[in-house]
Each structure stands twice: as structure tokens, then as C-alpha cells.
Amino acid sequence: MARVFNFSAGPAVLPEPVLEQAREAIWDFAGSGMGILELSHRSSWFDEVITSAEARLARLLKLDQDQQVLFLHGGASTQFFTLPMNFLRGGRATYLDTGIWSAKAIKEAKRYGTVDVPFSSKPERYDRVPQPGELPALPEGTKYLHYTTNNTVAGTQFHWTPEVSGDAFLVGDASSDILSWPIEGSKYGMLYAGVQKNMGPSGMAFAVLRKSLLERAEADLPTMLAYKTHADNSSLFNTPNTFAIYIVERVAAWLEENGGLEGMGQRNKAQADKLYAAIDGGAMWTGLAKPESRSWMNITFTTGDADLDKAFVKEATAAGLNGLKGHRSVGGLRASIYNAMPDAGVDALISFMGEFERTRG
Amino acid sequence: MARVFNFSAGPAVLPEPVLEQAREAIWDFAGSGMGILELSHRSSWFDEVITSAEARLARLLKLDQDQQVLFLHGGASTQFFTLPMNFLRGGRATYLDTGIWSAKAIKEAKRYGTVDVPFSSKPERYDRVPQPGELPALPEGTKYLHYTTNNTVAGTQFHWTPEVSGDAFLVGDASSDILSWPIEGSKYGMLYAGVQKNMGPSGMAFAVLRKSLLERAEADLPTMLAYKTHADNSSLFNTPNTFAIYIVERVAAWLEENGGLEGMGQRNKAQADKLYAAIDGGAMWTGLAKPESRSWMNITFTTGDADLDKAFVKEATAAGLNGLKGHRSVGGLRASIYNAMPDAGVDALISFMGEFERTRG
Numbered sequence: 151m152a153r154v155f156n157f158s159a160g161p162a163v164l165p166e167p168v169l170e171q172a173r174e175a176i177w178d179f180a181g182s183g184m185g186i187l188e189l190s191h192r193s194s195w196f197d198e199v200i201t202s203a204e205a206r207l208a209r210l211l212k213l214d215q216d217q218q219v220l221f222l223h224g225g226a227s228t229q230f231f232t233l234p235m236n237f238l239r240g241g242r243a244t245y246l247d248t249g250i251w252s253a254k255a256i257k258e259a260k261r262y263g264t265v266d267v268p269f270s271s272k273p274e275r276y277d278r279v280p281q282p283g284e285l286p287a288l289p290e291g292t293k294y295l296h297y298t299t300n301n302t303v304a305g306t307q308f309h310w311t312p313e314v315s316g317d318a319f320l321v322g323d324a325s326s327d328i329l330s331w332p333i334e335g336s337k338y339g340m341l342y343a344g345v346q347k348n349m350g351p352s353g354m355a356f357a358v359l360r361k362s363l364l365e366r367a368e369a370d371l372p373t374m375l376a377y378k379t380h381a382d383n384s385s386l387f388n389t390p391n392t393f394a395i396y397i398v399e400r401v402a403a404w405l406e407e408n409g410g411l412e413g414m415g416q417r418n419k420a421q422a423d424k425l426y427a428a429i430d431g432g433a434m435w436t437g438l439a440k441p442e443s444r445s446w447m448n449i450t451f452t453t454g455d456a457d458l459d460k461a462f463v464k465e466a467t468a469a470g471l472n473g474l475k476g477h478r479s480v481g482g483l484r485a486s487i488y489n490a491m492p493d494a495g496v497d498a499l500i501s502f503m504g505e506f507e508r509t510r511g
Numbered sequence: 512m513a514r515v516f517n518f519s520a521g522p523a524v525l526p527e528p529v530l531e532q533a534r535e536a537i538w539d540f541a542g543s544g545m546g547i548l549e550l551s552h553r554s555s556w557f558d559e560v561i562t563s564a565e566a567r568l569a570r571l572l573k574l575d576q577d578q579q580v581l582f583l584h585g586g587a588s589t590q591f592f593t594l595p596m597n598f599l600r601g602g603r604a605t606y607l608d609t610g611i612w613s614a615k616a617i618k619e620a621k622r623y624g625t626v627d628v629p630f631s632s633k634p635e636r637y638d639r640v641p642q643p644g645e646l647p648a649l650p651e652g653t654k655y656l657h658y659t660t661n662n663t664v665a666g667t668q669f670h671w672t673p674e675v676s677g678d679a680f681l682v683g684d685a686s687s688d689i690l691s692w693p694i695e696g697s698k699y700g701m702l703y704a705g706v707q708k709n710m711g712p713s714g715m716a717f718a719v720l721r722k723s724l725l726e727r728a729e730a731d732l733p734t735m736l737a738y739k740t741h742a743d744n745s746s747l748f749n750t751p752n753t754f755a756i757y758i759v760e761r762v763a764a765w766l767e768e769n770g771g772l773e774g775m776g777q778r779n780k781a782q783a784d785k786l787y788a789a790i791d792g793g794a795m796w797t798g799l800a801k802p803e804s805r806s807w808m809n810i811t812f813t814t815g816d817a818d819l820d821k822a823f824v825k826e827a828t829a830a831g832l833n834g835l836k837g838h839r840s841v842g843g844l845r846a847s848i849y850n851a852m853p854d855a856g857v858d859a860l861i862s863f864m865g866e867f868e869r870t871r872g
Contacts, residue, residue, distance in 0.1 A: 154544035158551040161753055169546055173534045183515035183831065185530055187712040187758070190519040190834060223714065224584035224735065227749040231733035258733055346750055351548040353584065353714050353752025372592035372619055374585065388588040389707055391714025392522055393754065397548070470544065473551060 155495035157485045158473030159302050159448060160326065160347040165490045168400045175396065186396050191389050199396050200385065206402035210411055211335030213358060220357040220377070221385040221395050225344035226251070226325045229355055230258040233296070233321060233340065236367045236377050238263035241293045246285075246312075249276045249301030250479060255323065259296070266292070275480065276304035278440040285312060292318045293366075294339060300327035302347075303477040305450030305484060306443040311337050319363060327447050328356065329405060330489055331415030339363050347447075348488050350397035354390075405489070414489055421487050421496045422446035428500045434507040438482060452482030459483055462506055471499055516856035518846045519834030520663050520809060521687065521708040526851045529761040536757065547757050552750050560757050561746065567763035571772055572696030574719060581718040581738070582746040582756050586705030587686045590716055591616040594657070594682060594701065595623035597728045597738050602654045603627060605679075607646075610637045610662030611840060616684065620657070627653070636841065637665035639804035646673060653679045654727075655700060661688035663708075664838040666811030666845060667804040672698050680724060688808050689717065690766060691850055692776030700724050708808075709849050711758035715751075766850070775850055782848050782857045783807035789861045795868040799843060813843030820844055823867055832860055 156163040175186040182195050189196050204219040213219070222228065233255075234243065241263050245256045247270035259265050266289055269280045279301070288295060295314050299322045300307040307327060311334050314320045319339025327333075328343040335341060339360045346352035357377075364378050373379050379387050385395075405414060426444060429435040429451045438450035453459050459482055463475045476482040485499055517524040536547040543556050550557050565580040574580070583589065594616075595604065602624050606617045608631035620626050627650055630641045640662070649656060656675050660683045661668040668688060672695050675681045680700025688694075689704040696702060700721045707713035718738075725739050734740050740748050746756075766775060787805060790796040790812045799811035814820050820843055824836045837843040846860060 152544060153539060153546075156545045156549055158545075158549070158554075160750065161549055161551060163549050164546065169537055169548070172548075173537050176530055176534050176537070178514060182833075183513060184517045184519075184833065185514075185525065187530070187533075188517055188519070188522055188524050190522060191713065193519075223586070223589060225750050227735050228584060231735060235733075254734075261733065344750060351752075351754045352552065352750045353755060372596075372622065373615075374588050374592060389521065389586050389705060389713045391712075391752065391755075393712045394714060394752075472543075472545065 152470075154470040154472045155491070155498055156472050157487065157491070157495070157499070159477070159484060159486045160344070161352045162347050162486055162488050163490045164350070164397070165401060165404045168397065168404055171400055172397060187393055189392065191386060191392050196392060199392075199399050203395055203399035203402060206399065206406060207356070210329060210402060210405060211333055211341070211358060214336045216361050217336065218359050218361050218381055220359055220380050221390050221398075222355040222357055222380060223374075223391070225346065225352065225355055226323055226342060227254065227344075229323070229342045229357065230255040231261070232375055232377070233342075234259040234262035235371060235375060237293055237363070239368050242266060242289060242291055243293050244268060244288055244295045246280065246295075246297040247272055248279045248298050248306060249304050251301065251303070251323065251325070252298045255296060255298070263293075276301060276306065277438060278443040279306045279308050281442060282310050288315055288318050290316075292316070294319045294321050296321040296323070298322075299324040299333075300445050300447050302326040302448050302486070303480055305439045305445045305448040307445035307447065319360065327445070329402075329411060329414065330418050330447055332411045345394060345398055347486075349401055350394050354394040356398065417493075418446045418487070418489065421491065421493065422449060425449050425485060425487070425496055425500060428503055432503060432507050434511045435503070438480065447486060447488060449485045449487065450476060450480065450482060452476070456481060458510065461510070465506065466499075466502055469502055471495075471502055513831075515831040515833045516852070516859055517833050518848065518852070518856070518860070520838070520845060520847045521705070522713045523708050523847055523849050524851045525711070525758070526762060526765045529758060529765055532761055533758060548754055550753065552747060552753050557753060560753075560760050564756055564760035564763060567760065567767060568717070571690060571763060571766060572694055572702070572719060575697045577722050578697065579720050579722050579742055581720055581741050582751050582759075583716040583718055583741060584735075584752070586707065586713065586716055587612070587684055587703060588615065588705075590684070590703045590718065591619040592622070593736055593738070594703075595620040596732060596736060598654055598724070599624035600729050603650060603652055604654050605629060605649055605656045607641065607656075607658040607673075608633055609640045609659050609667060610665050612662065612664070612684065612686070613659045616657060616659070624654075637662060637667065638799060639801040640667045640669050642803060643671050649676055649679050651677075653677070655680045655682050657682040657684070659683075660685040660694075661806050661808050663687040663809050663847070664841055666800045666806045666809040668806035668808065680721065688806070690763075690772060690775065691779050691808055693772045706755060706759055708847075710762055711755050715755040717759065778854075779807045779848070779850065782852065782854065783810060786810050786846060786848070786857055786861060789864055793864060793868050795872045796864070799841065808847060808849060810846045810848065811837060811841065811843060813837070817842060819871065822871070826867065827860075827863055830863055832856075832863055
């Protein structure tokens, strides 16, 4: 069976060279005579894997010495409550409401303090993110500013990094655009991501945490929920998701061998530009995100006719273009073109759109 | 490279037929043209996987209609606080202290109510578990009885199922003996396990929860920490560890094709009996657990000489017998012989012990 082009929003397409290595490693990891799934997390073999993963990610994200890479259980949804549980502590934080995942993060944060929401595009179905200069100053005493760097469902993305002032630190949920462009990692107090889109398989969160912030963290927490536990134990307090860490390490190696985040950003932007040009250039298609907020990762569009959208998804699937159905909360169509999507996949989609428009338009 | 015999305590050896299937599925799952790591958790392909996993586990553990199979983020350590957070609610529970993992569970539970500990073998370095008839009646108003069914570190195991009375329900942490013998699943209010020993790769917990207990659960919790969230959404509230669920499903299929838990229990007991006979029969070895409490999964023993133990581990590793070092808190030697350990591995270890005793004794 040939592999199809997989436009799923996550879990999502992974680089084929990484998959080929994983197939070998499942039987025998690096000549150990044991598979990667079977290796003790306390073994020297695995120690090399996790140390390399941390080092590669620190290089790719240009982290400074005060920042630590963490591999945490659960996806981003677990960070939605652990972040405020550790750092909000009855104080106030600012959240930007740019999509359903932002809204979920806001809901969980409200359990732990005051949440200011100076920007929400919810009334416009989350069709945009704020632009530089559009956000008010943070209220006095704000502990952190939280935002979703890319909105998987609505198909919008911050192409800039918000600034914080005073003692506030910046927090980004980068689940769907982590490692996809030259992210300014050192600007963040905390940057986190469920790894199942651009980094690896599902079931783990990646985080970058500024170590000096741990002094401000709540100490009286269940052991597993304190970031300090995982920071002090280099993500090995309990058995981590060893296989996900292995894949993330291999993906990071693939990125370093293929131009790093600069190279990836150029390729991702070129793919997105080409696809948006097809949407804007065809008579049948409407993009769902405001142009200045358009995501390079999740391209949302529609024919404007739910039945026609449905027919498109069905026929595209039959043509080997999978996962193009929009999120149930938005409808329409969505092409997720993460790092591992080859140019050929985007070209095939554009060609299929043209054909569909000719025959059904 | 030939595969070695892997006696690691977890992550641990997995069945080779499952590994062979996983290698195929990583490239192309069931003719979908997408790998198992890349498949949407909302796809019909994955729906078949998780549904089959639930059904197979329910059959293997002989669950009743009120019991639900859950796949949860994190390992058993996450359940140590989520269990009391959901169910203790300022009340009292009984915990049996039979090992370092029991002690960790007790520590986390104390945050949420009164913890009665009527049995502890800590003063004897956790060398035994209570026997039938040895436990006092549960105090009035006890919400649940929690115990660790098999103690990975000390090498002890309950070969019986404790009884509860009144409204109390039974909770078992079966991380290291789940699916290894005919466990009476329907006796439990909650049964849980980190899956990285007998079920699959690390980074996920498996749980069986009695649905009617959810009426007694705390409702005011972070969304991800309420068992109800995951029960109501069939473990798909957020993206689960899809690959671990796939492996667990394949392991459950392998069990069903190989005599189920009855067959596995017979084979595991026979392997353990043979190994304990070698320990008791040799002049060089001392078993660390009291005979009536000996585990069929983790066989702990020592030469009584730390340097000799160290030499044994080193020479065994060179002979293709890996992971025999005892846990750092106990020292000595440990052979973990989970479901996937072939008879040949146990035979090779026994043969190596004989040779070591002849040359070094």
C-alpha cells in the first residue's frame, strides 16, 4: 500500500525518514538487542536519547541557560490547569481568546485567580488574532500573558511575539506550530505544546520552562502536578513516555539536518502561500481566516456549501488526500500542512481543487 | 543484532509478534496509507482500535456491565493523587503499605482525607504482603481499600484478593502484574496500572472504573482530573496516547490467542517456580521476599555480597541477560519475568546462575 497525503490536524503526518528509523528501533535500539519500547528509562541508552532531545530542542529554539526543556505527561490540556495551579495562585493573568483551545485554557485558569481577557475574536468565529500594537498594556500585578500561538481549529496564527512588561512572563501554547518557524524561544517564561502535530506521536507534552520562575511557584501541590518535581528530576521523576521522547529526538535531528527552523519556516510559508493563492484565485473557495492572521499550518476554507464541502472531502479521500474535513465546530475544509507535509502533497491538493472546481463548479 | 533476554522492571520486554505488527503499522496502518502514529484519534480506523482494546480487556478481566475501561494520561503516579482527589473528599480510606509505590500512594492520599494504614511491612524492608485473614475489619465509613497487587521493587505479590465491607470499594494498583494471572476484575471499584510492564509502552495508565461510583466523585475539579470527564468521553476527551492504546490492543489480542489469563498465569507461575527453585537450591543465593509473598513477576534475590551481585549483573549482561540489577532502594538482583518473557529466557538465566555459582562460589 502506498502512503497517502495526510492532512489531519493531529495526530498528523511525520517525516518518513523518522518512521523508517522507528521501525528499526522497535525491534532493536542501537544494537542493544532490545526495542525502544522495551528499554528502561534508567538505562544509558535512553539517557542518551533524552539528553540529545533536550540539547537539540534547546538549539532549535535558541533557549538560554535559564530555560529547561521538559517532557510532561498528558497533552496541552493538562497544562491548561497545571500552569495556573503552579503560577497564578490567586493573582491575575491575561489570556488572549483566539480559539476553542484558548477558551479551554481560560476556563481552567479561572479556578486559580483572576483572568483578564483583553482580546477575543469569538464573536467573529475566531477568524483573526490581534496584530502588533493592538493589545492594551497588562494590568498592574499581572503574573503572565497566555496566548495560543496557532489556532488549529480556526486556522489563524500569530506571526509575531507579544511583549510583556513588569514582572509578567510570557506563556505560549504552541501545540500546532511548535518548531515550524524561527520561534523566539528565549522570550518565553513557559512555552508548551502537545507533541502530536509537529513533534511526534500523541500522549505527551513538551514544555520549555524558565527555571528562575520556579521560585514563584506554588509548593503545596500533588507531587506530579508541581513543575518543580519534573524540573528537578529532568523529566524522569516517574516513567516518562519514552517512545514519544525517542520520536521527538529523531524529529529534532531531522529538523537540524534540513535547515533548522529557518529552513522549515521558509518551506512552510511557501506551501501556505501557494495554497492560499489557490483558494483566493479560484472562484469556488473562501478562506475562513482574515488574511493577516492566516495560519501556515492549518489552512481553513470552504466552498460555502456544506454538501459540496462534504463531496470534496469524500472525493479527495478517494484520491489519496486524507483528513481534509474541517473541525466540527467550524465546518468547511481544513488542510493541516505541518512540517512533515511534502511539497508534493500541497501540489496534489491544489491540483485536486482545480479539478474539483472544473467538474463541480 | 540478535535480541537479548530483557529482565528490566519496566519499560519491559513485549511480545515479539506484537513488535512485528507495530513495525508494519508505523508505516501503514491496516491499508490506510497512514502510519499508526499519524492516524487521527477521531478516525474510524482508530475507533476500531480503541473499541477492540476495551472489549478485549473487559473479556480478559471478566468485567461486568457497570465497569468501564479507561486509558488515562500519565502512569500510576498520576492515579496516586487523582484517585483520592476524586473519591476521598475529606473522608477516610485504608491503604496497605507493602512497598515504595504503596508509600507514594499513601503520601498523595493524605492531602485529601484520613488514611488508615493497618498493615506495613516497611520495617522488614517490605519483604511480605499480608495473608488472608491477617487484615482487621475496615473502620466505619471507609470509602475504599487501596493496595498494590504486586510490589515491583521488593518482589512481593498478593496471590489473593482482599475483601471490603459496607460501602467501601476495592482499589488495586496492578501496574506490575496486570493481565498476568486470572485477576478477579469484577471485585474492584477501581483497578489501575501504568501500562509499561505487561501491557505496552510507557506513558499511559490503564484503569477499570465502576461507573456507579462516579456519583460519589468530587465534581469541582480541573476538567482533566475528573474521572467523569474521561468516562463520559470514552477516553477521548482530549487526544489520548494513541500508539500505546494500539500496542495494548495488540497485546490483549496476543493474550486471547495464547490461553488468556489462565494460560498466562500457569506459564508465569511455572517460570517463577523454576527460578525460585534455582535460588533456593543453590548455595550462593538468597531470595529477598518471604516465601508466601513471593512475586511471579519480579524475582528479587542476592548473593549477599554487593560486589558479587555487581559482577553477576555485569557478566550476565555480557551473556545477553539484561536488566538484572536490583532497584537502588533494595540492592541485590532482580529478574522481572513479565508475560512476554519466553521460557528460554528463564532457562538461560537459571543456567547462567549455575555457571556463575560453579566458577565464583
